Amino acid sequence: MIAGLIDYLFLVIKQFSARKMRTFLTMLAIGVGVGSMFLLVSFVLGLQDLVLHRIAPVETLSTADISPGNLSYINDSSFEQVAKMPLVNAAVPIIYLSGQASDDGGKAFADISVNATTPDYIKYDGIAVKEGRNFQQGQGECLITRAAIQLFSEPEMLGKYLNIRELIPANSNIANTSIPRVDGEVKVVGVLDNDEVPAVYIDIEKVKNVAPELNLSGIKISISDVSQINNLKEDIGEIGFEADAVYDMVEETSKLFNYIQAGFSLLGVIGLFVATIGMFNTMTISLLERTRDIGYMRAFGVSKQSVRSIFLTESALIGMGGGFLGIVIGLIVSIIINSSFRFLALKVGSEGFDLFIFKWWIILATLIFSILIGLITGIYPAKRASKISPLESIRYE
Amino acid sequence: MEREHYIVVEARNVTKQYSSVSESMALKEVTLKIRSGEFIILFGPSGCGKSTLLNIIYGLERPTKGEVYLREKKLFEMSERELDEVHRYKIGYVFQQFSFLRNLNVLDNVCLPKMFIGEPFNSRRKRAMQLLEELHLDQFSRRYPQELSGGQQQRVALARSQINNPRIMFFDEPTGNLDKKTGLHVMNMIRKMNRHSKKTVVMVTHDPSYLDYAHRVIYMQDGQIIKEKNNHRLMFLTAPKESK
Numbered sequence: 001m002i003a004g005l006i007d008y009l010f011l012v013i014k015q016f017s018a019r020k021m022r023t024f025l026t027m028l029a030i031g032v033g034v035g036s037m038f039l040l041v042s043f044v045l046g047l048q049d050l051v052l053h054r055i056a057p058v059e060t061l062s063t064a065d066i067s068p069g070n071l072s073y074i075n076d077s078s079f080e081q082v083a084k085m086p087l088v089n090a091a092v093p094i095i096y097l098s099g100q101a102s103d104d105g106g107k108a109f110a111d112i113s114v115n116a117t118t119p120d121y122i123k124y125d126g127i128a129v130k131e132g133r134n135f136q137q138g139q140g141e142c143l144i145t146r147a148a149i150q151l152f153s154e155p156e157m158l159g160k161y162l163n164i165r166e167l168i169p170a171n172s173n174i175a176n177t178s179i180p181r182v183d184g185e186v187k188v189v190g191v192l193d194n195d196e197v198p199a200v201y202i203d204i205e206k207v208k209n210v211a212p213e214l215n216l217s218g219i220k221i222s223i224s225d226v227s228q229i230n231n232l233k234e235d236i237g238e239i240g241f242e243a244d245a246v247y248d249m250v251e252e253t254s255k256l257f258n259y260i261q262a263g264f265s266l267l268g269v270i271g272l273f274v275a276t277i278g279m280f281n282t283m284t285i286s287l288l289e290r291t292r293d294i295g296y297m298r299a300f301g302v303s304k305q306s307v308r309s310i311f312l313t314e315s316a317l318i319g320m321g322g323g324f325l326g327i328v329i330g331l332i333v334s335i336i337i338n339s340s341f342r343f344l345a346l347k348v349g350s351e352g353f354d355l356f357i358f359k360w361w362i363i364l365a366t367l368i369f370s371i372l373i374g375l376i377t378g379i380y381p382a383k384r385a386s387k388i389s390p391l392e393s394i395r396y397e
Numbered sequence: 398m399e400r401e402h403y404i405v406v407e408a409r410n411v412t413k414q415y416s417s418v419s420e421s422m423a424l425k426e427v428t429l430k431i432r433s434g435e436f437i438i439l440f441g442p443s444g445c446g447k448s449t450l451l452n453i454i455y456g457l458e459r460p461t462k463g464e465v466y467l468r469e470k471k472l473f474e475m476s477e478r479e480l481d482e483v484h485r486y487k488i489g490y491v492f493q494q495f496s497f498l499r500n501l502n503v504l505d506n507v508c509l510p511k512m513f514i515g516e517p518f519n520s521r522r523k524r525a526m527q528l529l530e531e532l533h534l535d536q537f538s539r540r541y542p543q544e545l546s547g548g549q550q551q552r553v554a555l556a557r558s559q560i561n562n563p564r565i566m567f568f569d570e571p572t573g574n575l576d577k578k579t580g581l582h583v584m585n586m587i588r589k590m591n592r593h594s595k596k597t598v599v600m601v602t603h604d605p606s607y608l609d610y611a612h613r614v615i616y617m618q619d620g621q622i623i624k625e626k627n628n629h630r631l632m633f634l635t636a637p638k639e640s641k
């Protein structure tokens with residue numbers, strides 16, 4: 001096979017140039033099939049990207065939230081236990097409280113959620129600091145959500161002081177101890193992108209200072225290797241806690257997309273199947289046309305394997321040509337759609353995104369796939385060609 | 398001396414029946430021994446079985462009964478690969494009819510028996526060009542065979558049969574489609590091949606004009622050999638020594 005490869009290519013290219021139109025049309029049919037499959041796959045990738053990356057930012061993918069189980073409490077020693085687990089990169093404590101807050105004017109106190117935690121929490125939770133910056137430890141600083149701003153009289157809260165009082169635990173798991181009055185002022189240094197929940201994020205030290213025995217509501221952890229998430233969950237389950245990983249949700253969604261992708265690919269396969277029948281037809285015509293040629297080749301000592309290889313080379317090349325055309329068609333169509341989509345999005349003033357996403361592996365896979373289709377389609381005609389007897393050429397003229 | 402003339406091809410009691418229904422046989426119990434260096438003509442009327450015999454001793458067609466030997470080996474016990482090699486390297490065959498690949502030019506058609514075996518393009522094309530020059534066909538090398546005249550096509554087929562320099566040459570009606578002058582030219586080339594290159598030649602014809610080119614004429618009729626005639630004037634036994 002290898003020794004004769006250049007000759008197979010030579011002969012096949014001669015054949016193609018003698019039948020340019022037919023070769024091109026056959027490749028085009030394959031190209032349309034392959035191209036639509038290419039489009040479907042990149043469309044699904046586009047959707048997947050939209051859902052996974054825009055809805056769940058990358059940093060949060062490797063995090064999990066640990067909450068106490070039914071009858072357990074997260075105290076400081078169990079926090080240490082979790083923090084020391086091998087897969088845990090970082091552990092951030094959080095205590096959910098509720099209380100009342102008022103701004104400088106002190107006119108009205110509004111009910112508000114108070115989350116006592118460390119600055120890292122904001123990073124791992126993936127909430128964006130829209131204005132200002134993250135709070136720092138030990139500085140008496142806080143963050144508030146956009147929803148909370150509406151509770152106060154002034155629209156601009158950055159740099160203002162909030163008065164917080166009457167903190168009580170938000171859930172019973174942490175209420176092992178009563179909280180003394182924590183009255184005090186905190187300075188607003190950042191606004192969080194959240195329009196639903198009116199909440200402030202304060203330094204956990206502030207609460208711990210007055211109530212050191214208070215249990216934690218939860219721990220947010222960052223995981224070094226998400227693929228081992230299930231082991232980690234078991235370890236956490238053993239000490240009586242529960243862990244919810246963002247990754248689980250993502251994995252579920254990914255699975256869903258795999259199904260959609262498979263479904264779409266199936267549609268593409270049907271298109272390809274039709275194209276393959278066309279190609280099979282071309283190969284058969286080509287075989288019939290060349291019966292005499294093959295007979296003569298065989299009469300001059302060209303082996304059956306060589307005859308088979310010629311046909312396989314021909315069909316593989318048709319497949320490859322079809323693959324190239326398919327990629328070109330797919331790229332052109334998706335670039336047109338992507339850019340018109342972006343243009344439209346710009347016009348209505350929203351942020352655009354790509355409907356079709358290209359990955360190198362799709363292009364490579366498309367090419368390999370179409371060569372394979374070509375080869376498979378060629379198997380039968382090649383086999384028939386190799387069985388042609390020289391006598392068929394020589395006897396009947 | 399004896400080695401020079403040992404038997405290269407032998408048909409033993411070869412019978413060929415194309416259809417089991419019909420009584421008629423294309424060949425009946427044909428026995429034929431061809432010695433190295435001989436020029437043999439199989440002569441007989443159309444349909445008497447000459448081509449069938451040639452195709453059987455070339456290994457393309459299987460006899461219904463009987464054996465064919467190439468040197469000491471049974472032709473029909475060879476593996477496919479061995480038989481391919483016989484056709485590529487050992488026996489050159491010039492068919493009666495147009496036998497070229499239409500998509501390839503003359504040069505590449507001449508190269509055909511050197512294709513698919515890993516032989517570099519340039520070296521085989523050089524050799525083909527040499528052969529075409531010898532036959533004064535070099536100016537046609539880039540043309541397609543179907544564009545040439547019958548005599549030119551016959552010479553291209555001759556060049557192709559020579560590219561691997563086989564020791565045995567078969568010709569089926571080489572002058573069949575040619576006018577007298579071109580036919581004579583081709584016959585002289587075949588004779589030259591036999592005399593100067595010492596190739597064994599087996600030629601099939603129904604035309605009596607060229608019978609005295611052969612050392613031995615085999616007369617055939619209705620699938621049988623009816624008579625054999627040695628051409629004493631040519632003195633086959635000394636001929637190979639004479640030249641060169």
Ligand SMILES: Nc1ncnc2c1ncn2[C@@H]1O[C@H](COP(=O)(O)OP(=O)(O)O)[C@@H](O)[C@H]1O
Pocket residue numbers: 395415416423441442443444445446447448449450
């Ligand atoms: N493939 C075939 N099938 C049936 N009959 C055949 C076939 N080939 C040749 N014949 C018959 O065998 C006989 C000998 O044919 P052939 O060898 O071609 O004769 P020649 O070459 O002497 O003209 C003829 O009667 C012919 O019709």
Ligand SMILES: [Mg+2]
Pocket residue numbers: 447448449569
């Ligand atoms: Mg004949």
